[in-house]
Amino acid sequence: MPGYRVVKGSGIFNHSFGGDSWTTPICPNCKTNSHLIFCFNLTDSRLNQIYNRSLKDLPLVSCLNCSSYWERQVFKIDPVNRKVNIVKQIDNERWVSEEEDRLPYPLPVSAMTLQQFQKVDTPSTDEPSDLAFEAFGSEYVCRILGKPLYAVDNINKNCECCNNPMEYVATICSEDFNSEGLVHENFSFNFGESFLYFYLCKVCNILETEMQST
Numbered sequence: 001m002p003g004y005r006v007v008k009g010s011g012i013f014n015h016s017f018g019g020d021s022w023t024t025p026i027c028p029n030c031k032t033n034s035h036l037i038f039c040f041n042l043t044d045s046r047l048n049q050i051y052n053r054s055l056k057d058l059p060l061v062s063c064l065n066c067s068s069y070w071e072r073q074v075f076k077i078d079p080v081n082r083k084v085n086i087v088k089q090i091d092n093e094r095w096v097s098e099e100e101d102r103l104p105y106p107l108p109v110s111a112m113t114l115q116q117f118q119k120v121d122t123p124s125t126d127e128p129s130d131l132a133f134e135a136f137g138s139e140y141v142c143r144i145l146g147k148p149l150y151a152v153d154n155i156n157k158n159c160e161c162c163n164n165p166m167e168y169v170a171t172i173c174s175e176d177f178n179s180e181g182l183v184h185e186n187f188s189f190n191f192g193e194s195f196l197y198f199y200l201c202k203v204c205n206i207l208e209t210e211m212q213s214t
Contacts, residue, residue, distance in 0.1 A: 001049060001145055001146060002046070002116055002117070002145065002146060003116075003117045003121070003122065003143060003144065003145045003146010003147060004046065004114035004115060004116055004117060004143070004144050004145060004146065005114070005115045005116075005117060005118075005121065005139070005140040005142075005143065006038065006112050006113075006114060006140060006141075006142035006143070006144055006170075007112065007113060007114075007115055007140050007182075008110055008111070008112060008113075008182065008183060008184075009111065009112065009113040010111045010113065011111070011112075011113040011114075013040075013041040013043065013044040013113075014041050014111070015038070015039065015040050015041055015044070015111070015112040015113060015114065016038065016039050016109060016110065016111060016112055017037070017038055017107065017108075017109065017110040017112050017183045017184065018035075018036065018037070018106055018107030018108050018109045018110060018183070018184065019036060019039070019106050019107065019108075019109040020036060020106040021036065021039060021059075021082065022036050022039065022057075022059045022061070022082045022083065022084055023081070023082060023083040023084070024036050024059075024061050024084050025061075025075070025084060025085055025086045027063035027065075027066060027068050027089075028068070028086070028089060028091070029063070029066045029067065029068045029091045029094055029096065030063060030065055030066040030068070030096045030097075032063070032065065032105060033063075033105045033106075034061050034062055034063040034068075034084070035061065035062060035063060035064050035065075035103065035105060035106070035107055036059055036060075036061055036106060036107070037060045037061065037062065037064070037107065037142075037172055038059075038060045038112065038142055038170070038172070039057055039058065039059045039060070040057065040058045040060075040144065041056070041057055042055060042056055042057060042058055043056060044114070046114055046145075047144070047145070049145060049167070050145070050167060050169055050200055050202065052202045054079055054205065055077065055079050055202065055205055056079065057079070057082075058077075058169065058200070058207075059077065059084055059207075060142075060169075060170060060172065060198050060207075061075055061084045061207070062196060062209055064103050064191040065096065065097045065102040065103055065191075066091075066094075066095060066096045066097060067091055067093035067094065067095035067096075068089055068091045069191070069194070069196060069209065069211055070091070070093060070194075070211050071089070071090040071091055071092065071093075071211070072088070072089075072090055072208065072209070072210055073086070073088070073089050073090075073208065073209045074086070074087040074088040074089070074160045074206060074207075074208045075087060075206070075207040075208070075209075076204075076205060076206060076207075077205040077206075077207055078205075079205065084207070087160055087206065088160060103189070103190075103191065107184075107189075108184045108187055109184075110183055110184045112142075112183070114144065115140075117143075117146055118135075120132055120135055121135060121136075121143070121146075121149070122146065122147050129149065132149055133149070133151075133214075136149060136171075136173055137173045137174060137175060137176045137179065138175075138176045138178075138179045139179070139182070140182060141172060141173050141174065141175055141182055141183060141189060142170060142171070142172050142173075143170060143171045144169065144170040145168075145169065145170075148168050148171060148197065149171060149195075150195075150197075150212065151195045151212040151213065151214050152212045152213075153212075155168075155197055155199070155210055155212075157199045157208055157210070159201035159203070159204055159206050159208075160204075160206055160208070161201065161204040161206055162201065162203055162204050164201065164203065166199040166200060166201050166206070166208060167199060167200050167201075167202065168197070168198075168199055169198050169199060169200045170197075170198045171195055171196065171197050171198070172195070172196045172198075173194070173195050173196070174189060174190040174191050174192060174193070174194070175188060175189045175190055177190070192213075193213055193214050194211050194212070194213050195211065195212045195213070195214075196209055196210075196211050197209065197210050197211070197212065
């Protein structure tokens, strides 16, 4: 199944970074709105794998200003009301970023488009992945579909509601400090040296995240 870099640019499907087109939940830890990081229009035929009749858009959500994203997060997507609710969130650290270091809510809006993976983005099992990780963060910050690029171990998830296997959908990372502006002009998208993986159950519209760190 092909995978794609998510890069800045206009297209007919209105994929986007940032904004407040969905109502996001209040983070139980830092008491601020979780970020709408990316939103994808699933009527784009390249995303047929994760399209279903009830879910026309896929919002990728997390609070990036505290330790809530360090642990497993489970969200319920309500496509009728364009709202995301927290089902389960585990946060044992209770850390909150200093105010001057926080990403704003909402994140600034940018139009995004998809570019098919380059050869460097999908190393084979017997190839080193260093070049793939160098490109991820310096040339783009979101991967959707295709083979996941795991920082540590493979991730397999079952849905919180139906217990069926979930589908991998995307990974998000920070921009490198010398690559600012990848998602919005004159804006630094940085939430630490972390990779945030997103999984979806199309039957239940459950979105789940897991973080790995280098």
